Amino acid sequence: MxxxxxxxxxxxxxxxxxxxxxxxxxxxxxxxxxxxxWGRLNSLxxxxxxxxxxxxxxxxxxxxxxxxxxFGMERMSFSPRQADVLICAGRVPYKxxxxxxxxxxxxxQPKWAISMGACASSGGVFDVYSMVQGIDxxxxxxxxxxxxxxxxxxxxxxxxxxxxxxRQESLTKHFEHRAEDPATVGAPRANDEQVVGLTGxxxxxxRQERLSTGDIPTPESDEAADTIVT
Amino acid sequence: MSTKTVEIGVGRGREMGPGGAAVPSPLAPFDxxxxxxxxxxxxxxxxxxxxxxxxxxxxxxxxxGETVVRVSPDIGYLHSSFEKLGEYRTWNQIVPLTDxxxxxxxxxxNCAFVMSVEKLMGIEVTERCKVLRVxxxxxxxxxxxxxxxGTTAIDVGAFTPFLYSFQQREKIYQxxxxxxxxxxxxxxxxxxxxxxxxxxxxMEQLLNFVDEFPKTLDEVDRLLTGNQIHIGRTQGIGVINxxxxxxxxxxxxxxxxxxxxxxxxxxxxxxxxxTYDFEVPVGEHGDCYDRYLCRMEEMxxxxxxxxxxxxxxxxxxxxVEDPNISLPSKTDCMSDMESMIHHFKLITDGIxxxxxxxxxxxxxxxxxxxxxxxxxEGDVKPVRWRVRPPSFVNLSVIPKLAEGHLVSDLIxxxxxxxxxxxxxxx
Amino acid sequence: MTEREMSGLDAVGxxxxxxxxxxxxxxxxxxxxxxxxxVEALLERYGDAVSRHRLNAxxxxxxxxxxxxSHEVLAWLKEDPDHLFDMMSDVTGVDYxxxxxxxxxxQMYSTTHGRALRIRCPLPLDELxxxxxxxxxxxxxxxxxxxxxxxxxxxxxxxxxRRILMPSDYAEGHPLRKDFPLRxxxxxxxxxxxxxxxxxxxxxxxxxxxxxxxxxxxxxxxKGSQDGEEG
Numbered sequence: 001m002x003x004x005x006x007x008x009x010x011x012x013x014x015x016x017x018x019x020x021x022x023x024x025x026x027x028x029x030x031x032x033x034x035x036x037x038w039g040r041l042n043s044l045x046x047x048x049x050x051x052x053x054x055x056x057x058x059x060x061x062x063x064x065x066x067x068x069x070x071f072g073m074e075r076m077s078f079s080p081r082q083a084d085v086l087i088c089a090g091r092v093p094y095k096x097x098x099x100x101x102x103x104x105x106x107x108x109q110p111k112w113a114i115s116m117g118a119c120a121s122s123g124g125v126f127d128v129y130s131m132v133q134g135i136d137x138x139x140x141x142x143x144x145x146x147x148x149x150x151x152x153x154x155x156x157x158x159x160x161x162x163x164x165x166x167r168q169e170s171l172t173k174h175f176e177h178r179a180e181d182p183a184t185v186g187a188p189r190a191n192d193e194q195v196v197g198l199t200g201x202x203x204x205x206x207r208q209e210r211l212s213t214g215d216i217p218t219p220e221s222d223e224a225a226d227t228i229v230t
Numbered sequence: 231m232s233t234k235t236v237e238i239g240v241g242r243g244r245e246m247g248p249g250g251a252a253v254p255s256p257l258a259p260f261d262x263x264x265x266x267x268x269x270x271x272x273x274x275x276x277x278x279x280x281x282x283x284x285x286x287x288x289x290x291x292x293x294x295g296e297t298v299v300r301v302s303p304d305i306g307y308l309h310s311s312f313e314k315l316g317e318y319r320t321w322n323q324i325v326p327l328t329d330x331x332x333x334x335x336x337x338x339x340n341c342a343f344v345m346s347v348e349k350l351m352g353i354e355v356t357e358r359c360k361v362l363r364v365x366x367x368x369x370x371x372x373x374x375x376x377x378x379x380g381t382t383a384i385d386v387g388a389f390t391p392f393l394y395s396f397q398q399r400e401k402i403y404q405x406x407x408x409x410x411x412x413x414x415x416x417x418x419x420x421x422x423x424x425x426x427x428x429x430x431x432x433m434e435q436l437l438n439f440v441d442e443f444p445k446t447l448d449e450v451d452r453l454l455t456g457n458q459i460h461i462g463r464t465q466g467i468g469v470i471n472x473x474x475x476x477x478x479x480x481x482x483x484x485x486x487x488x489x490x491x492x493x494x495x496x497x498x499x500x501x502x503x504x505t506y507d508f509e510v511p512v513g514e515h516g517d518c519y520d521r522y523l524c525r526m527e528e529m530x531x532x533x534x535x536x537x538x539x540x541x542x543x544x545x546x547x548x549x550v551e552d553p554n555i556s557l558p559s560k561t562d563c564m565s566d567m568e569s570m571i572h573h574f575k576l577i578t579d580g581i582x583x584x585x586x587x588x589x590x591x592x593x594x595x596x597x598x599x600x601x602x603x604x605x606x607e608g609d610v611k612p613v614r615w616r617v618r619p620p621s622f623v624n625l626s627v628i629p630k631l632a633e634g635h636l637v638s639d640l641i642x643x644x645x646x647x648x649x650x651x652x653x654x655x656x
Numbered sequence: 657m658t659e660r661e662m663s664g665l666d667a668v669g670x671x672x673x674x675x676x677x678x679x680x681x682x683x684x685x686x687x688x689x690x691x692x693x694x695v696e697a698l699l700e701r702y703g704d705a706v707s708r709h710r711l712n713a714x715x716x717x718x719x720x721x722x723x724x725x726s727h728e729v730l731a732w733l734k735e736d737p738d739h740l741f742d743m744m745s746d747v748t749g750v751d752y753x754x755x756x757x758x759x760x761x762x763q764m765y766s767t768t769h770g771r772a773l774r775i776r777c778p779l780p781l782d783e784l785x786x787x788x789x790x791x792x793x794x795x796x797x798x799x800x801x802x803x804x805x806x807x808x809x810x811x812x813x814x815x816x817x818r819r820i821l822m823p824s825d826y827a828e829g830h831p832l833r834k835d836f837p838l839r840x841x842x843x844x845x846x847x848x849x850x851x852x853x854x855x856x857x858x859x860x861x862x863x864x865x866x867x868x869x870x871x872x873x874x875x876x877x878x879k880g881s882q883d884g885e886e887g
Contacts, residue, residue, distance in 0.1 A: 049279060051286050051308055052652050053333035053414050056377070060403070063396035078281045093655075094851035095823050096286060096307045099278055101852055125327070128311040129831055129840030129847075130822070137848055148415055149333075188852050192845035199844040306821035313806075314832055349713045476742050476767060479795020492743075492767055588713035589763050589774060591745070600763065604750050618746040618763065626798040655821055 033170050040084070040110070041163040042072040047083030049103060052090030054117040054149040061152035071159060080106040085162055086139075087155070091119035092132045098186070104139040105185045109178045110169075112162050115141045116155060118148045123199070133199035137190045271299060274637065278307040282385050282641045285651030287625075289644070291637065298640050301632045303625060308655040316615035320580035321347050324615060326417040331617065332653045333414050335374030335595040337366040337406075340419040345500065346590035346601035347421050351583055353555060358546045359423050360501045365436070365539045366409070366418065367592070368532040372443070373402045374595030374648075375525045382522070382645040383454060386463045391450045398446050401439050408432055421581055422556045423549030433540060440533050440540075447529055455526070464518035468631040468643035471516055478630065479623040482597025483524040484647060488516030494593040506535050518646035525648070555581055580610030589618075596620040596648050617656060621649040687711025694739045694766075694773050695719055702729050707778075716774060723760070723777040727787035730762065730775065734792050740768045744793035747800055749807040750776075753834030758807055760786055779809060788814040806832035823854055 018024030046068075050058050062068050062076060077083040080103045092100055104113065115135050118124035121144045123133035135141060142165060145158040169177065190198060277288035286307035292300040312331055316324045321344075328343045329336030341363045348355060355363075376395040383391035403413045408429050410416040418425050454460045470480070475488040485492055493510040495503040511527035513520030549556035557576055558569035585607040591600040600618030624647045631647075632640045685708045689695045695709055695717050705725040710718045721729050733741045741764040750759045757778035765772045777786060788811035789796045800811045801820040808830035811817055819826060827850070828841040840847055 048281075052310075053330055055285075056333050056414060060396060060400065063400075064393045065397065065400045091308065091310055093307065093309050094847055095309060095854070096278060097848070097851040098854045099286075099307070103279060125330075126310050126315065128315055128838055129828065129836070130309045130311045132848070132851070133844060137844075138852065149413075151413065186852060188848050190848075192849075195845040195848050196843060306819075306823070309821040311831060311838075314836075314838060318838060352714065474794075477794050479744060479793065479799075481745075490767065497767075497770060498772070586710070586712040587718065587750075587761075587774075588716060589746075589772075598745060600746055602746065602748065602761070602763070606752075613752055614748075614750045616746070616748045616750075616761075618748075622798065622802075623795050626795070 033172075036171065037166050037169060041166040044071075044073050044084045044112075044159065044162065045075050045077040045082060046073050046159070047077050047080050047086045047103070047107065048089065049086055049100060050089040051092060051096065052119070054089035054120070057149045057152055058087060058089045058116065058155060061155045066152040066156065068156065068159070071156065071163070073159060080104075081108065083107050084110070085112045085114060085159070087114045087116055087159075088120045088135050088139075088141075089116040089149075089155075091117075091124065091126055092135055092138075093130045094132055095130070097132050097138055100135060101138050101186055101188075109180065110174075112142045112165070113139055114143045114145060114155075114158050114162060116145045116158065117150055118146065121146070124148060137195045137198055138188055140189055276640075278304075282645070284381060284645065284649055285654075287644070287649070287651055287654075289628075289640070291632075291640065293637065296636050298632050298635055298637060301629050301640060303628055305622075305625070305651070306655055308651045310652070310656065312656045313615055313617065316612060318611065320610050321421050321583070321612075322580070324612075325419055326415065329415050329417055330652065331656060332374075332594070332596075332650050334377050334650050335370040336414060336416045337370040337418055338374075338592065338594045338599065340416060341367050342590065342592045342594065342599050342601050344419045344421050345592065346588050346603050347583070349590050350586060350588035350603055350605060351421070351555075351581070353422050353550060353552075355423060355550060356547055357544050359548050359550075361539050361543045362424065362428065362548065363419070364501050364503070364506075365536055365543070368535045368539070369402060369405065369436070371532045371595045372529050373399060375529050376402075378525060378595075378645075378648045379450065382642075382648075383450075383460075385641050385645040386460055388454065388457070388460065391453055394446055394450055394453075398439075398443055401443075405432070405435055405439060408435065420549070420556070422552065423547075427548045433543075436536070437540065440536050444530065444533055447526065451526060454522070461519065463639075463642055464522060464646070466515070467518045467635060467639045468646060469515060469517045470627065470631060474630075475516060478627045480597070480627060481620050481623070482594065482648075483521055483528060484597065484624050486511060487513035487520035487524045489514055494591055494598055498591065500590075500592060506538050508535050518642055521646045521648075582608045582610055583612075591618065594620055596650065596653075597624060617653070619653045619656065621647065622654045622656075625649050625654055685709045687717070692717045692771070692773070693769075694733065694741075694771060697736075697738065698729070698733070701732070705729055716772070718774045718776060720776050720778065723779050723786045726760075726775070726777045727789060727792075730764075730789050731792055733764065733773070733775075738769075739766060739771075741766045741771075741773060743767055744789065744795050744799075747789070747796050747803060749803045749809055749832070751807060751832065751834045755781065757781065758784060758809060758833075760803065760809060762789070784809045785812055786810075787812050788817075790814050806830055808833065823851075825854070 018026050019028065048055070048058055060066060062074075068074060080086075084107075086104060086107060088100065104111075115121045119126060119131070120135050121141075123131050127133065132138065143158045143161045145154050147154050150158070188195065272293040274291045274293055275288065276291065277283040278286040283289065288304040288307065290302045290304060291298050310330075312327050316327060319327070325340055325343060328339040332339050376399050380392035380395035383389070406416055407413050409432060410418045410425065470478070470488055472489045475485050476490060480488065481492070489512055491510050491512045494500075495508075496510055508531045509527075511524045511531070513524050553569070553572040554576070558566070558573055562569035563573045564570075583605040585605065587602065587604040589600055589602045591598050593599070597620030598618065599620050602614070602616040602618060603612050604614040605612055628644060628647065631643050635643065687710060689699055689709060698719055699706055699709070702721070702725070705722045707720045707722065709720070712718050733739050743765040744762065745765055746761070746763040748761050750761060757780050760777045760779060762775040763772070764775065779786060784807070786809060788800055790800060790811070791813065797815070798820060800814055801817060803809050804811060804814075804817055805819040805821050818824060822831065829836055842850070
């Protein structure tokens with residue numbers, strides 16, 4: 001999408017050069033939304049939160065054969081404070097969960113999140129004690145990319161879906177959509193019922209539920225006692 | 231008050247000091263005094279989300295000025311409990327887990343796991359399967375080293391080798407894809423053979439790759455090996471001598487860079503590696519530069535092994551001819567009652583193992599990759615599946631290697647160890 | 657229904673296999689020890705510490721030794737010029753479940769003699785303690801920490817025995833034990849809440865580590881404020 005698509009023109013000058021060359025408008029009218037969205041979506045700075053296999057595919061996407069730079073994303077922002085879109089590539093264990101949440105909280109609005117791969121989206125094959133069952137229990141996710149790992153084309157398609165999403169946004173609803181409650185910083189995105197609902201066993205892991213044969217440890221708090229699975 | 235002597239080396243003379251000590255550079259060393267910081271130590275946290283830690287590694291460094299006094303690695307940020315999950319999976323179901331463990335050289339892990347199971351069960355794979363596994367293991371050694379080369383070069387400020395190596399990796403991705411259907415998560419092997427025989431045209435594709443690949447390697451060689459910046463960043467950094475390297479459990483190129491010619495392909499050969507003609511590159515100084523040289527030479531040797539293996543790939547079946555181990559062909563399943571029963575039994579029951587344990591070590595791209603399996607009589611799943619992780623043990627040496635170096639050298643040392651966090655944390 | 661009669665899918669649901677017998681059926685030794693000089697010498701010198709030996713998977717020698725004397729035997733295997741097992745490839749644990757002892761397994765290799773040997777030390781469940789071999793092989797440092805983390809085996813004399821893979825305040829137990837459910841002991845909601853309450857700026861100093869004692873990271877870091885530095 002070029003500038004001309006966003007900006008319907010007026011005042012066409014035949015002789016002097018217009019904005020886009022001779023014969024093009026000398027001034028333009030447009031919606032502020034369209035202009036800002038156009039700017040945002042074509043210069044997304046991804047924050048690569050790569051942990052495992054998917055990170056390698058993310059590197060392959062950035063390398064010469066797939067070349068993410070074609071979509072305005074050549075500037076991988078390794079600092080969350082200058083990033084627009086968080087790409088969570090790979091499995092996220094519980095030990096890493098607060099780090100992911102901290103990085104998400106550090107990113108300035110407007111920001112978007114991509115969950116790349118089966119493990120980030122749902123836990124994948126790792127329905128185990130140490131693994132977050134989908135990062136959407138921790139941070140809000142805009143686009144899920146399926147695959148184990150997704151091909152670079154898949155990642156590029158996911159990023160283009162983020163661009164599509166940006167195109168729909170409007171400044172008039174900015175605070176509605178983008179307001180953040182400081183109280184939610186560092187807290188899980190989903191409440192307890194939602195977490196349990198999102199993380200139930202599925203597929204092969206429905207057959208992995210097994211009763212503990214040993215002594216259940218005494219939890220430190222009463223709150224934890226209610227939540228022990230037997 | 232501390233001073234740090236900065237030496238600028240111009241190439242490394244071939245004359246070596248005693249015990250592989252660094253040779254003084256032709257240029258006179260000069261002292262750069264560091265600013266007085268009142269003796270206060272700083273605590274710097276690197277990671278777990280940091281582009282230079284090659285994954286989700288966390289390094290807590292105690293610094294005196296810019297000199298590392300102590301570094302404590304904190305791992306476990308990618309603990310995926312593979313070993314626990316493996317206890318719930320039958321032998322063949324574990325294979326897909328192995329390639330998610332080391333996503334830089336997945337085929338070596340696929341092969342190592344089934345080799346261990348086959349050894350425990352006493353299965354002798356076919357000759358064709360052996361040679362094919364040698365080919366794919368050497369291919370993935372190149373695959374793993376290439377990623378190491380690209381990312382390590384970035385860590386010392388060279389971006390071009392990354393693009394070069396990823397172009398070559400892209401070719402191996404395609405080889406993976408036509409062999410197994412996946413780019414990284416290959417799951418190519420099965421107990422007693424392979425998931426499938428090689429597809430048509432694969433050997434030509436492979437030949438094309440091994441013909442072209444050394445040219446890229448030479449280009450990278452010209453970019454890095456004599457590069458003054460690269461030499462200055464790697465020579466004399468992270469030195470460890472041979473005895474200590476063994477005691478600290480170093481294996482693979484890291485150990486060989488210290489001058490110990492320990493290569494499992496030569497010392498504890500499997501799959502007739504003793505009949506292949508290849509050299510084991512051995513370094514002298516045990517520093518980052520020698521580790522770099524060892525890996526570069528290993529890739530060249532791997533190309534040689536692939537050529538030899540390609541010429542001796544025999545015809546014949548790829549899987550063992552035992553209906554209790556290998557799945558029958560799909561055609562047989564649909565037309566032959568007995569094959570269908572075997573198919574059903576294999577899928578639902580699995581392959582029973584004898585009682586015992588088995589530790590099978592192969593030379594992975596990062597070092598000694600051991601697969602230790604414990605089974606009870608008739609088990610279709612392991613009682614315990616343990617991976618002896620080469621980079622886990624290699625990484626545990628980093629507090630020793632980094633002591634007294636600058637922070638930027640710590641990054642280089644970490645990169646030169648060639649770690650992969652998926653396998654460290656498992 | 658015995659293990660053998662179940663279908664594979666049921667077996668998956670049932671979890672790891674653990675036999676009903678409290679001791680392995682084949683407790684007798686197999687193999688001719690004269691094939692392996694180190695096994696032969698071990699039997700000769702430490703015959704009272706060796707409970708049995710087996711030849712597994714064709715050519716792999718396994719020797720079971722008394723855990724109370726493991727350090728002495730392993731030190732001898734490392735130092736004796738006829739054996740010189742200078743490379744400790746792996747230290748790990750095996751839990752069979754059903755009350756059977758947890759075994760600590762050492763994989764050793766001698767680069768001088770080109771020999772491999774596996775030593776297993778069965779530890780009764782009520783006394784999961786063994787001497788650390790960290791003073792002999794530096795490579796055992798992290799490997800023993802991992803066994804401590806995942807199996808709960810205490811290594812006496814280890815310089816820095818802390819959890820290594822799991823968070824230091826992990827409350828659910830030791831994951832690789834057979835009585836530990838695959839999905840963990842707490843519900844997913846509780847696990848998520850606990851995970852996010854971890855202090856990401858937690859660190860430790862070497863001065864805080866009490867040598868020889870199991871040590872968790874002390875609470876030195878403060879819960880990170882959201883205004884300042886990066887985590």
